Amino acid sequence: MIKENLNAVRENIRLAAEEAGRDPGDVTLIAVSKTKPVSMIEEAYACGCLDFGENRVQELCEKYEVLPKDIRWHLIGHLQRNKVKYVVDKAYLIHSVDSLKLAQEIQKEAEKKQVDVNILIEVNMADEESKFGVSAKEAEDLVREAAKLPNIHIQGLMTIAPIVEKPEDNAVHFANLKQLSVDIKRKNIDNVNMNVLSMGMTGDYGQAVKDGATYVRVGTGIFGER
Ligand SMILES: *Cc1c(COP(=O)(O)O)cnc(C)c1O
Numbered sequence: 001m002i003k004e005n006l007n008a009v010r011e012n013i014r015l016a017a018e019e020a021g022r023d024p025g026d027v028t029l030i031a032v033s034k035t036k037p038v039s040m041i042e043e044a045y046a047c048g049c050l051d052f053g054e055n056r057v058q059e060l061c062e063k064y065e066v067l068p069k070d071i072r073w074h075l076i077g078h079l080q081r082n083k084v085k086y087v088v089d090k091a092y093l094i095h096s097v098d099s100l101k102l103a104q105e106i107q108k109e110a111e112k113k114q115v116d117v118n119i120l121i122e123v124n125m126a127d128e129e130s131k132f133g134v135s136a137k138e139a140e141d142l143v144r145e146a147a148k149l150p151n152i153h154i155q156g157l158m159t160i161a162p163i164v165e166k167p168e169d170n171a172v173h174f175a176n177l178k179q180l181s182v183d184i185k186r187k188n189i190d191n192v193n194m195n196v197l198s199m200g201m202t203g204d205y206g207q208a209v210k211d212g213a214t215y216v217r218v219g220t221g222i223f224g225e226r
Contacts, residue, residue: 016209032219057083095158103146110151120158125173156196167204174211
């Protein structure tokens with residue numbers, strides 16, 4: 001089942017990219033494996049999947065210990081400051097940095113462990129009360145401050161779009177995130193890349209690809225309902 005699902009998702013990504021005149025190779029699929037057992041991750045890994053997303057630090061660390069070391073672990077969920085120390089040397093990319101205090105904590109632990117940490121700034125594009133992330137207006141300020149931390153490397157932006165019935169309804173948020181990243185890139189801030197756009201989930205990843213996503217985060221569409 002996982003193999004068929006992966007093939008279907010990959011095909012949808014390819015079609016959406018082509019429709020938008022983009023190279024499908026510029027879009028990386030993150031298989032969101034939260035709550036799912038190691039055996040299912042191994043199955044996806046056997047199908048060539050190397051990028052996996054988890055939203056809890058403890059679960060990421062447990063899976064990290066027992067799975068192949070060439071897996072790239074993406075921390076996509078809200079990160080509490082007291083958990084940073086467990087994950088800085090295990091996450092390939094932290095998608096959910098939304099405050100300077102969190103960035104400073106990552107810096108502190110990264111320095112202790114002498115590692116560099118790649119991060120994205122999470123932006124709450126639809127200003128939803130229930131969601132983490134800085135507002136679009138605050139994003140550039142946070143980028144500027146976090147960029148001063150030597151062990152942190154900002155690679156781009158991430159958003160969790162609202163739950164909608166039609167994927168097109170999120171096009172405005174995806175397009176706005178893309179525009180925000182273009183605007184920030186133009187400022188040429190030291191130690192800041194704006195090459196990564198992490199957006200799109202099972203319900204709307206095709207739309208996100210059309211609007212410029214470089215990472216899509218798909219859980220249900222690969223592993224089934226949680
Ligand atoms: C769970 C989760 C996903 C995947 O959601 P699906 O709808 O199952 O594809 C993507 N991004 C984040 C941040 C998540 O927490």
